[in-house]
Amino acid sequence: MTESKGKVMAREAKNSITISGLRKSYEQPSKAGSAYAIDDISFEVPQGQFVTLLGPSGCGKTTTLRCVAGLEQASEGRIEMGGEVMFDARTKQHVRPEDRPIAMVPQSYGIWPHMRVIDNAAFPLRHGRNRRKGPEVRQRALEMLEQVGLAAMADRWATQLSGGQQQRLALARALLGDPQVLLLDEPLSNLDAKLRAKLRQELRSFQERFGVAALYVTHDQSEALALSDTVIVMNQGRIEQIDRPERLYDHPRSSFVADFIGSANLFPVRDASSGPGGGVLTKTDIGPVLCARTGQGEEVRYHDGGFVCVRPEDVGVRTGGTGATPGDNEFAGVVESAEYLGDRLELVIRTGDVAVTASTRAGQNLRPGGEVVIRLDPASTSYLAS
Amino acid sequence: MELTSTKEDDAPAAGAGGRDAPTPERRPRTERRAAGTLVNLAMILLVGYLVLVPLAILLYSSLKASTTELPFEVPGFSLDNFRAVLSSSRLGEVTLNTAIYVVGSLIVALVLSVSLAYLFERTDIPGRSFLAPLALAPMAVPVTVMAIAWALVANPANGPLALLVRRVFGITVDVYSLPGMILVMGIFGVPSMYLMIAPAFARLNPELEEAAATVGAPLWRRLRLIVFPLITPAVSAAGMLLVVVALEGFAIPAILGLPKQIFVYSSFIQYSLQPPSGVANYGQASTYGVIVLALSLVMLMVYRRRVRDTHRFRVVVGKGYRPHRVSLGRWRIPLFLVVSAYMFVAIVLPIVALIWTSLSPYARPFSWSGLSSMTLESYRRVLSSSDIGEVLLNTGQVVLITATVTTAMSVWIAVAATRNRFRGSTMLFEATFLVFGIPSVVLGAAVLFLYLYLPVPIYGTVWIIIVALTTRFLPRGSRMVHTALLQLDDGLVEAARVTGASPMTVTRTILLPLLRPALWKCWLWVFAHALGELPIALLLTGADNRTLVVLLWDTFTSSVDYPEAGALAVIILAISTLAVWLVNRHSAEKQA
Numbered sequence: 001m002t003e004s005k006g007k008v009m010a011r012e013a014k015n016s017i018t019i020s021g022l023r024k025s026y027e028q029p030s031k032a033g034s035a036y037a038i039d040d041i042s043f044e045v046p047q048g049q050f051v052t053l054l055g056p057s058g059c060g061k062t063t064t065l066r067c068v069a070g071l072e073q074a075s076e077g078r079i080e081m082g083g084e085v086m087f088d089a090r091t092k093q094h095v096r097p098e099d100r101p102i103a104m105v106p107q108s109y110g111i112w113p114h115m116r117v118i119d120n121a122a123f124p125l126r127h128g129r130n131r132r133k134g135p136e137v138r139q140r141a142l143e144m145l146e147q148v149g150l151a152a153m154a155d156r157w158a159t160q161l162s163g164g165q166q167q168r169l170a171l172a173r174a175l176l177g178d179p180q181v182l183l184l185d186e187p188l189s190n191l192d193a194k195l196r197a198k199l200r201q202e203l204r205s206f207q208e209r210f211g212v213a214a215l216y217v218t219h220d221q222s223e224a225l226a227l228s229d230t231v232i233v234m235n236q237g238r239i240e241q242i243d244r245p246e247r248l249y250d251h252p253r254s255s256f257v258a259d260f261i262g263s264a265n266l267f268p269v270r271d272a273s274s275g276p277g278g279g280v281l282t283k284t285d286i287g288p289v290l291c292a293r294t295g296q297g298e299e300v301r302y303h304d305g306g307f308v309c310v311r312p313e314d315v316g317v318r319t320g321g322t323g324a325t326p327g328d329n330e331f332a333g334v335v336e337s338a339e340y341l342g343d344r345l346e347l348v349i350r351t352g353d354v355a356v357t358a359s360t361r362a363g364q365n366l367r368p369g370g371e372v373v374i375r376l377d378p379a380s381t382s383y384l385a386s
Numbered sequence: 387m388e389l390t391s392t393k394e395d396d397a398p399a400a401g402a403g404g405r406d407a408p409t410p411e412r413r414p415r416t417e418r419r420a421a422g423t424l425v426n427l428a429m430i431l432l433v434g435y436l437v438l439v440p441l442a443i444l445l446y447s448s449l450k451a452s453t454t455e456l457p458f459e460v461p462g463f464s465l466d467n468f469r470a471v472l473s474s475s476r477l478g479e480v481t482l483n484t485a486i487y488v489v490g491s492l493i494v495a496l497v498l499s500v501s502l503a504y505l506f507e508r509t510d511i512p513g514r515s516f517l518a519p520l521a522l523a524p525m526a527v528p529v530t531v532m533a534i535a536w537a538l539v540a541n542p543a544n545g546p547l548a549l550l551v552r553r554v555f556g557i558t559v560d561v562y563s564l565p566g567m568i569l570v571m572g573i574f575g576v577p578s579m580y581l582m583i584a585p586a587f588a589r590l591n592p593e594l595e596e597a598a599a600t601v602g603a604p605l606w607r608r609l610r611l612i613v614f615p616l617i618t619p620a621v622s623a624a625g626m627l628l629v630v631v632a633l634e635g636f637a638i639p640a641i642l643g644l645p646k647q648i649f650v651y652s653s654f655i656q657y658s659l660q661p662p663s664g665v666a667n668y669g670q671a672s673t674y675g676v677i678v679l680a681l682s683l684v685m686l687m688v689y690r691r692r693v694r695d696t697h698r699f700r701v702v703v704g705k706g707y708r709p710h711r712v713s714l715g716r717w718r719i720p721l722f723l724v725v726s727a728y729m730f731v732a733i734v735l736p737i738v739a740l741i742w743t744s745l746s747p748y749a750r751p752f753s754w755s756g757l758s759s760m761t762l763e764s765y766r767r768v769l770s771s772s773d774i775g776e777v778l779l780n781t782g783q784v785v786l787i788t789a790t791v792t793t794a795m796s797v798w799i800a801v802a803a804t805r806n807r808f809r810g811s812t813m814l815f816e817a818t819f820l821v822f823g824i825p826s827v828v829l830g831a832a833v834l835f836l837y838l839y840l841p842v843p844i845y846g847t848v849w850i851i852i853v854a855l856t857t858r859f860l861p862r863g864s865r866m867v868h869t870a871l872l873q874l875d876d877g878l879v880e881a882a883r884v885t886g887a888s889p890m891t892v893t894r895t896i897l898l899p900l901l902r903p904a905l906w907k908c909w910l911w912v913f914a915h916a917l918g919e920l921p922i923a924l925l926l927t928g929a930d931n932r933t934l935v936v937l938l939w940d941t942f943t944s945s946v947d948y949p950e951a952g953a954l955a956v957i958i959l960a961i962s963t964l965a966v967w968l969v970n971r972h973s974a975e976k977q978a
Contacts, residue, residue: 069596069600071596071599071600096599097596097599097600098599098600098601098602098603098604098605099602100600102600103600103601104596104597104600104601106593106596106597107593108591108593109593109597110591110593110594110596110597110598112594112597112598112612112616113616114615114616114618123598123601123603123611124601124602124603127598127601127602127603127607127611128601128602128603129601129602130602170597173597173601174600174601176601177600177601177602183600
């Protein structure tokens with residue numbers, strides 16, 4: 001028992017993909033200087049794990065994925081898969097995409113319109129890396145189609161499938177290629193919202209069932225949080241943070257991550273110093289704020305700049321007025337707008353010159369123009385150095 | 387309000403507001419509608435007359451047992467002509483030549499245009515930005531000029547290309563042969579095929595190929611199994627169209643084939659009507675005409691089916707994919723050199739030879755020493771000949787009137803078809819498609835028969851040429867306008883309609899101004915093609931209506947004065963290039 005567990009551990013320790021120092025300049029440099037599409041990207045995809053590259057469009061996530069697939073070549077860095085070098089800029093090694101142990105589900109699925117469903121699925125078996133012949137090809141393809149619920153449509157033209165079905169077919173085709181790594185480039189972005197939620201669960205369960213590592217690209221943070229073991233947030237060609245989904249939300253390391261994942265109040269910091277209880281005391285436009293959390297998770301370098309970050313649901317609101325004097329980490333303000341959203345009340349509160357977003361339980365009698373006191377709990381308030 | 391029925395007055399007030407249209411307007415509107423219907427009717431009759439009557443006359447003549455007499459001077463009907471044609475050994479010979487010629491040029495054009503389209507659209511071959519337009523450049527060259535240029539550059543006696551090949555490879559090249567005709571037709575067909583195939587390559591989502599690459603299919607399998615099948619509809623449609631064009635093409639087989647008596651259908655029809663002996667064989671000509679017409683129409687129907695089938699190949703397109711080009715690696719430079727060499731030999735060299743000959747005192751190969759004896763003598767001779775004034779006047783009348791009338795009729799047909807103005811308006815538009823299937827020579831012959839028969843005194847004037855050319859260019863013209871109309875947002879016109887403007891006013895104030903670039907383009911296109919269209923002008927020519935292109939033909943084939951023919955060809959080429967350049971500049975501006 002322990003032995004087998006140890007084996008599993010050993011296997012898990014091995015990475016499916018290891019990327020180090022990947023860098024790629026734009027094809028046509030718009031400005032002189034260091035304009036990189038991706039800049040010094042390093043990360044690992046452990047075996048069997050689901051890793052997501054998340055970022056706004058143009059952040060380099062797709063370029064990174066295409067470099068992993070071998071469809072594009074980076075100018076610097078190194079890519080390994082299952083311990084073998086796939087790309088190394090220094091030794092000018094480049095394994096062609098057809099020789100890498102991968103499969104890809106492209107953004108628009110890449111379903112071949114001139115073939116039937118079964119021929120699309122069986123393509124990797126007939127023409128892929130490990131070609132084979134005979135009746136078992138069709139048999140295996142049919143079994144896979146069965147798994148994705150398309151067996152009944154095996155003999156239809158691929159273009160007769162709906163968007164969701166084409167997506168499943170693309171997945172079936174990719175898995176039939178017997179890949180070590182599954183690469184997915186925004187595979188859900190062409191579907192409507194309901195289908196997207198359903199298919200993303202399916203996607204995850206398939207990935208787990210086949211035990212294949214997945215590298216997934218998306219700009220949709222909810223998709224990334226729902227699917228991934230690890231999320232890599234990218235911005236302007238660089239990695240901002242690599243973390244588990246829940247840590248990304250609770251402990252963003254930078255204002256970009258805080259803003260991109262969910263919504264956040266970000267107050268620019270003018271001065272930061274050591275506060276009581278190991279926290280950070282900051283001076284902001286709304287006044288002094290004590291933060292118990294620090295973004296880096298390491299030693300804080302006190303300097304000017306940075307941000308205080310509070311999630312709207314962590315902003316406490318109580319009715320203010322003449323009697324109420326704000327205490328520590330409390331600030332007086334006026335409700336500017338109140339939106340009733342059924343389960344909660346979304347407030348914009350002006351304190352000084354700063355607008356603070358807060359979301360509170362519905363039912364409180366808060367109207368625009370009303371005076372309130374907001375409280376920022378130090379335990380849920382972070383200081384971000386950048 | 388008084389005129390509306392009581393029943394409507396009793397109806398609940400809901401929705402009644404929209405109903406009380408001002409009644410005084412009603413009468414003029416119906417009158418205008420009646421006038422519109424009359425115009426439409428007249429146009430239907432006109433189009434029917436232009437397209438269908440000549441074909442009926444052609445069929446009628448083929449059923450008359452006449453050889454040297456005019457068909458309608460012979461009483462009764464018979465199948466004698468078909469019997470005679472089918473039993474003559476000529477049919478087999480001409481059919482075989484035509485088949486070899488058409489299939490050969492198809493293969494040449496297919497190989498060239500698919501390779502060029504793939505290289506320019508999907509790979510990182512250097513110099514794409516100037517090579518791709520150069521590949522289209524032959525479109526500006528009228529086919530008659532092209533054929534003469536090739537005769538000058540590759541004739542065995544003093545053609546520079548022929549001499550070069552003989553010196554380097556030791557092979558004697560003779561452009562006056564079936565392979566010569568095939569090569570020239572193939573090269574001539576490249577631009578139009580390229581225009582149909584290149585967008586198919588450009589539209590092809592790279593993800594389709596990448597998906598195959600990532601599951602491990604090597605390059606050749608990807609090309610064979612994914613890329614080629616997906617562009618097959620475009621390629622076969624383009625191929626089908628080339629077959630129709632090659633089948634009807636007259637200038638190339640006439641200029642390169644007649645000296646050695648190599649006949650294909652089109653040149654044989656002209657030969658039957660205008661033989662050197664001077665005695666026309668009308669029965670034979672009309673019978674061959676019917677045969678070519680049937681073949682051509684069948685091809686065209688197949689083409690239509692093909693184009694319709696392409697819908698099955700519609701591809702899901704992602705949200706803006708980036709076109710990634712295939713890297714050619716170490717083949718980049720060699721392929722660039724091959725393509726450049728092709729462009730030079732196929733496109734630049736013939737035109738250079740044409741200009742060289744026009745500036746030489748007599749036909750001679752390129753040489754440095756020849757540069758010193760360059761002369762404008764042949765241009766002077768062309769422009770000072772006694773009948774040049776009349777020829778230029780005729781040509782001007784023919785091209786200007788044809789372009790204007792064709793554009794005007796095209797607008798009417800296209801507007802009627804897109805706005806569904808009256809019952810059968812789409813059918814009328816489709817009917818003009820028939821003309822695509824009528825070979826130029828056949829149309830010329832049919833119009834010739836028609837006006838020899840009808841008591842309309844236009845035979846021998848420029849008008850007979852204008853009638854035939856208008857018929858010929860109507861389908862292309864109406865399709866150009868139609869495409870532009872389809873791209874217009876319906877809302878633009880509807881917004882004008884709901885203000886209460888009549889259809890006529892909407893057409894005049896909204897539609898035509900918006901269509902102006904397309905109309906201009908259509909006009910210039912017809913202008914350039916009317917200028918270079920040889921067979922119709924040649925068959926319908928008389929003493930008083932000779933045009934430039936007929937003069938070029940006579941100078942080249944009868945007087946065999948190559949420098950003078952060269953000068954004429956250069957003049958036609960210059961005018962036509964200017965027109966095509968204007969067309970392109972216009973469409974480029976529109977895109978910008």
